[in-house]
C-alpha cells in the first residue's frame with residue numbers, strides 16, 4: 001500500500017517534471033528606453049524592464065500584467081545593498097524569464113490565460129512600485145521611483161495593444177500582490193472605459209497587526225518604507241484624507257473599501273511571510289522559542305497553535321468580509 005503511494009508520487013513528480021521541461025517558456029526582457037524621460041529608474045539608476053509574450057487566437061486582445069514580488073527595502077543601507085542585485089537594478093536581471101503558472105502558454109496548465117498577452121513587470125524599486133523620491137548625499141544616489149516605473153511601463157504597453165484591450169487583469173504575488181492593490185485603480189483609469197478591467201492579489205494582503213510582544217512591527221516597517229520612498233502622495237486619497245496617520249494607507253485593509261475596480265483577493269490565513277515577519281518577527285523571539293514552530297507547524301506547542309489560530313481569525317473581520325464578498329468576481 002505504502003509502496004504504491006510512493007510510486008504514484010514518483011510518477012507524479014516525473015510527470016510534472018516532464019511537463020515543465022517540455023513546456024518551458026523563456027521570454028526576452030524589454031528595457032523601457034523612454035523611461036528616463038519621466039525619471040523612471042531602478043534603485044541604481046538603470047532602466048526598468050518587463051517581459052512580454054504575445055497572445056494569440058481568441059486571447060489576442062486580452063492582457064494579463066503581473067508584478068514581480070520580492071520584499072522591500074526601507075532604509076538607505078538595505079536599499080544600497082538591494083541596488084546591487086536583480087531586485088534593484090536591471091543590470092543584474094536575468095534577460096530570459098521563465099513564464100510559468102499564470103504566465104504559462106500551455107493551455108493544460110493555464111487554461112484561462114495561456115493565449116492572452118502576458119507581461120511580467122520586473123521589480124527593481126524596493127517599494128512595491130509606489131515610490132517617488134531620490135536620495136543623493138553627494139557620494140551615494142538611490143532612485144525610489146516605483147510609481148514612475150509603473151507609469152513608464154503602462155505608457156510603453158498602451159501602443160503595443162494594451163490600449164485596445166478587451167479584457168485586462170492586473171496581478172501580482174507578495175510585494176507584487178501589494179502593488180496590485182496599490183495600482184489597481186490607476187490601471188482602471190489608464191484603460192478605455194469599454195475595457196473590462198479587474199485585479200488580483202496573491203499573498204499581498206499585509207495586515208496592520210501587532211506581533212506576539214504587542215509591538216506594531218509591520219506598521220513600523222511600512223511607515224519607514226513610505227517615508228523613505230516618498231510613497232504617501234501616491235496612496236489612495238480617500239484613505240489618506242480619512243486616517244490620522246496617512247502612512248497606514250499602505251495597508252490594503254484601510255483602502256479596500258474605497259476601491260471600485262473588481263478585485264480578487266487570494267491569501268492564506270497562515271501566510272508564511274506574515275507569520276515569520278509580522279506575527280513572530282526575530283525581534284519578538286529573542287530566545288528562539290518559536291524557531292522549531294517556524295520551521296514546521298507540526299513542532300508548534302499547543303500555546304503557539306492557539307496564537308496562530310487567533311492570527312488566522314483576524315482575516316475574518318466582518319467589515320472585510322463585507323468588502324471581500326463584494327470584491328469577488330470571476331474573470
Ligand SMILES: *[C@@H]1O[C@H](CO)[C@@H](O)[C@H](O)[C@H]1NC(C)=O
Pocket residue numbers: 076077137138139140
Ligand atoms: C552618504 O550615504 C552613505 C550611505 O549611508 C554613506 O556611507 C556616506 O558616507 C554618505 N556620504 C556623505 C558625504 O555623507
Ligand SMILES: *[C@@H]1O[C@H](CO)[C@@H](O)[C@H](O)[C@H]1NC(C)=O
Pocket residue numbers: 164165166167192194195
Ligand atoms: C472600445 O471602443 C473603441 C472606440 O469606439 C473601439 O474602437 C474598440 O474596438 C472598443 N473596444 C472594445 C473592447 O469593445
Ligand SMILES: *[C@@H]1O[C@H](CO)[C@@H](O)[C@H](O)[C@H]1NC(C)=O
Pocket residue numbers: 213215216217220221283284
Ligand atoms: C518594536 O519594533 C521596533 C521596530 O521593529 C523595534 O525597533 C523595537 O525594538 C521593538 N520593541 C520591542 C519591545 O520589541
Ligand SMILES: *[C@@H]1O[C@H](CO)[C@@H](O)[C@H](O)[C@H]1NC(C)=O
Pocket residue numbers: 238257258259260
Ligand atoms: C473618494 O473621494 C471622492 C472625492 O473626495 C468621492 O467623490 C468618492 O466618492 C470617494 N470614493 C469612495 C469609494 O468613497
